[in-house]
Amino acid sequence: MSPALVGFIWIVVVTAVYFALDLGRPGLHLRPVTIVLLALAVRLLPAVVLPSGAVFDMESYRIVADLVRAGQDVYTHPDAEGRHPYLPLQMYVMSLARWLSLSFDLPFPLLVKLPPILADAAIAGLLYQAGRKLWGTRELPASAPAQAPPAPDPATFLALLYALNPIPLYVAAYHGQFDALPLLCALLAWYWLQFHGAAAGGQLAAGLFLGLGVLDKTWPALFLPLFLLRLHGVAAKARLAVGAALPVVAGLAVYLALWPGTLWGVLGTVLGYHGVVGWWGYTAILSLLKAALQSGFAWLRPLEPASLFALAERYGVYVTLAALGLFYLTLGRRRDLLDGMLTVILLLFTVTAGFGVQYLGWIVPLALLARQFRPLRWYAGMVALLLEGTYLMSLMRGWLPEALSPLGRQIFIWLLSLPAWLVTIAWLRDQLSQRYRVEEPAVDSPASPLPG
Helix, strand or coil: CCHHHHHHHHHHHHHHHHHHHHHHCCCCCCCHHHHHHHHHHHHHHHHHHCCCCCHHHHHHHHHHHHHHHCCCCCCCCHHHCCCCCCCCCHHHHHHHHHHHHHHHCCCHHHHHHHHHHHHHHHHHHHHHHHHHHHHCCCCCCCCCCCCCCCCCCHHHHHHHHHHCCHHHHHHHHHHCCCCHHHHHHHHHHHHHHHHHCCCHHHHHHHHHHHHHHHHHCCHHHHHHHHHHHHCCCHHHHHHHHHHHHHHHHHHHHHHHHHCCCCHHHHHHHHHCCCCEECCCHHHHHHHHHHHHHHCCCHHHHHHCHHHHHHHHHHHHHHHHHHHHHHHHHHCHHHCCHHHHHHHHHHHHHHHCCEECHHHHHCHHHHHHHCCCHHHHHHHHHHHHHHHHHHHHHCCCCCCCCCCCCHHHHHHHHHHHHHHHHHHHHHHHHHHHCCCCCCCCCCCCCCCCCCCC
């Protein structure tokens, strides 16, 4: 049996177990270390078995690692164009993985996947801890009939639903992206602000965690306005903002002091990244219309899908920023912090033109903490189909009959992405109408109110 087929069977089995757990909710009470070890085992098996991850990403990591080790500027070197649109932190992890690979003859893809796999397992542990603080040992609301077995301990249930969720599993262990690291930092920032935000040290720590996440990948900056809106008083806001800025400033200073390059070279590369346009959301529809027009459907010509696609490529990021800014200015202040974080991600997924498959995991722990099991179930189902279809069209191309042309494989992915996008839109609609409300911590919870 080929490694690619083993990997495909594994993610299908884990997906089935995830949905069986979500729908059945057995009365489980596990230690957090058991859940963390389970999350590690689920991710390590495909990471070890599969020969690589996403080809472009693995090649990018190798190029960036070699440039760092050679003392070259990652942001302006021609070999690295489009390869590292992030602030200078993860490049050092890549270079360490490369050194270990060359020094001890170990597989580079496995080594570079290990940090996000560890971070993913740590997120499961953090969800357990947060569940304990928010709800103690109270049962979760049951969606099953009254005669069903009692619901499990909330902390165990939340952590298991993350440990066995196919979306973060795919991103870290199959695709090989490292979004679990900034996601862990963002969740730690939320945790610190939620439970220690009344103290000056808690505000500073929350900012530091958030800034560390931004230094690794810029997207946790989406939460900074919500964090600032959540705090009252100039001093509290200043402490959080300073804490968020410190890791970024320090990371830039270290890189510019030790490697050739300019501040604008770094920031221009980072701020110029807008994701991959054409396979998600309304740009996927435009891609399908373009393909249909090229295949002879001349009646689509008046729609000018190619022109609309070009406009989306050029101006889509500004539409996204405008939508996010409007949310911050109108609804952001009136929402619970966790509710606001979840809404921002849903809004981004709905309106963005550029997208990466690794983004799809950001929402999972937020939805679990908000106990939005029903919409997450629909989302996880549609996204699992998309990810497993993506897997079939990439790593398993050598095993499957080559029945589809390159364009046919792209169309297959575009079509699979649309149900996931539509579920996201429906979820956002319900979120904005507050159909699913985030419960505040219980009165006897250790969570402290924030200043003001």
